[in-house]
Amino acid sequence: MRTPFIVGNWKMHGTRAEAVALAGAVRKAAEGAPEVEVGVAPPFPFIEAVSGICAGGRVKVGGQDCHSEAKGAFTGSTAGPMLRDLGCAFVIVGHSERRHGLGESDECVGKKLRAALASGLIPIACVGELLEERERGATEHVVRRQLQAAFEGLNADLAGRCVVAYEPVWAIGTGRTATPAQAQEVHSDIRRFLGRLLGDPVASTVRIQYGGSVKADNIDALMTQPDIDGALVGGASLDAAAFTRIVQFQRS
Numbered sequence: 001m002r003t004p005f006i007v008g009n010w011k012m013h014g015t016r017a018e019a020v021a022l023a024g025a026v027r028k029a030a031e032g033a034p035e036v037e038v039g040v041a042p043p044f045p046f047i048e049a050v051s052g053i054c055a056g057g058r059v060k061v062g063g064q065d066c067h068s069e070a071k072g073a074f075t076g077s078t079a080g081p082m083l084r085d086l087g088c089a090f091v092i093v094g095h096s097e098r099r100h101g102l103g104e105s106d107e108c109v110g111k112k113l114r115a116a117l118a119s120g121l122i123p124i125a126c127v128g129e130l131l132e133e134r135e136r137g138a139t140e141h142v143v144r145r146q147l148q149a150a151f152e153g154l155n156a157d158l159a160g161r162c163v164v165a166y167e168p169v170w171a172i173g174t175g176r177t178a179t180p181a182q183a184q185e186v187h188s189d190i191r192r193f194l195g196r197l198l199g200d201p202v203a204s205t206v207r208i209q210y211g212g213s214v215k216a217d218n219i220d221a222l223m224t225q226p227d228i229d230g231a232l233v234g235g236a237s238l239d240a241a242a243f244t245r246i247v248q249f250q251r252s
């Protein structure tokens, strides 16, 4: 009942020409997976070119981040309405590379999520624990704290438009994927907690993506888990063949 949503997060990679070529390949891949929603988040300077390639097709284009304000004196930042203007449908907020690399707080991520919704973008809210937090048994606590800051007080209609990405920080870019069972355990806790915050009807419709070293050879097993509704893919999304196989996953 939840349409799978697979998104490629291109991070800070590539040239304009490479982005255009990759977008063309993803457009084709999405045509071969009519039951999957597909998205790409290119670097900001390439969004317009990628939007052009994806126009009229099945691939949604998104930003990798947005500011919490709609406009203002914020040098170097990009606002939600600007992303909409370029044809974006979604935006990633709270990616661990911003939480841990750039010091974004839970509160800051919550503001960005609200700003994204106010501009008509679908927020993909990233949550996930550090290795040290997992090792001391704090995974559930950390993820619930991040979810609470992001979702508390949102009405059901707005919350229902959001996507959550569970990305254990120790699995991002490391080649160390959470096992399907480890991911499912956290995904089902996320859904239970969202049910408490927002009510079960909303929690049962919110899509929860897994992210962290998703590859062509582990996507099938991840997608067989009942609460894994898609993937946020970094490294493997830069390889057209690998990302095509991920988009065209097989639930065995």
Ligand code: PGA
Pocket: 009, 167, 171, 172, 173, 174, 175, 211, 212, 213, 214, 232, 233, 234, 235, 236
């Ligand atoms: P990765 O990145 O697939 O390269 O681990 C995932 C992400 O950061 O969204």
